[in-house]
Amino acid sequence: MLEVKNVSYYYKTKREKMILNDVSVNFENGIFYTIIGPSGSGKTTFLSLLAGLDTAIKGEVLYNGEDITKKGLNYHRRHNISLVFQNYNLIDYLTTIENVKLGGNQDAEELLKEVGIGKEYWNRNVLQLSGGQQQRVAIARALASDAQVLLADEPTGNLDERTADEIIELLKKTAHDLGKCVIVVTHSKHLSEEADKVLEIKDGAVYSIR
Numbered sequence: 001m002l003e004v005k006n007v008s009y010y011y012k013t014k015r016e017k018m019i020l021n022d023v024s025v026n027f028e029n030g031i032f033y034t035i036i037g038p039s040g041s042g043k044t045t046f047l048s049l050l051a052g053l054d055t056a057i058k059g060e061v062l063y064n065g066e067d068i069t070k071k072g073l074n075y076h077r078r079h080n081i082s083l084v085f086q087n088y089n090l091i092d093y094l095t096t097i098e099n100v101k102l103g104g105n106q107d108a109e110e111l112l113k114e115v116g117i118g119k120e121y122w123n124r125n126v127l128q129l130s131g132g133q134q135q136r137v138a139i140a141r142a143l144a145s146d147a148q149v150l151l152a153d154e155p156t157g158n159l160d161e162r163t164a165d166e167i168i169e170l171l172k173k174t175a176h177d178l179g180k181c182v183i184v185v186t187h188s189k190h191l192s193e194e195a196d197k198v199l200e201i202k203d204g205a206v207y208s209i210r
């Protein structure tokens with residue numbers, strides 16, 4: 001489904017520091033992955049290569065066997081992946097339901113019900129919701145897209161433990177019930193234990209640790 005093949009990456013301003021050194025990983029549908037690693041190890045960088053927000057210096061990222069640069073990174077971002085960030089990245093002047101509708105064509109009301117946001121919140125400005133609710137809306141927005149891959153960068157970083165657990169449950173269901181490929185960067189040991197497969201980024205390499 002999504003494949004990283006012999007990828008190397010460093011920031012041009014910091015050539016001496018190899019962030020990823022000849023990394024190869026294969027991601028499949030229906031599986032909930034977590035990526036762990038120390039701060040600064042390159043987790044966000046790795047995710048941005050998967051998302052087509054940046055390109056590898058060497059090697060390639062393949063989607064269904066095709067290099068994502070072939071159809072173009074814009075195409076990849078629009079059709080193949082959806083993103084969830086730590087700070088939710090919702091549009092602050094829109095309502096809850098308007099934010100979800102921006103994600104794609106799936107039924108926004110149905111999605112909001114699925115992530116546990118009651119009707120009374122649908123037409124409010126999204127900033128009036130709590131942090132946990134906003135992250136649910138961000139997940140609903142990601143699920144509004146038909147994309148098969150959901151990428152999340154520290155999606156529970158700003159949430160209390162109980163809310164974080166509920167978000168994890170939602171991400172797991174997304175992989176298992178909807179058959180999507182869900183890849184979540186986290187430094188929460190607790191979150192990583194809930195995953196089907198755990199990868200660790202360390203010293204430029206990606207290890208499969210479970």
Ligand code: ADP
Nearest residue numbers: 011013014019038039040041042043044045046
């Ligand atoms: P993580 O998400 O694991 O904390 P990042 O992928 O954000 O790590 O960063 C990996 C390394 O690359 C860090 O040393 C960071 O300082 C550096 N880095 C991140 N973004 C840039 C950038 N735009 N320019 C130069 N260096 C960067």
Ligand code: MG
Nearest residue numbers: 043044045153
């Ligand atoms: Mg990061």
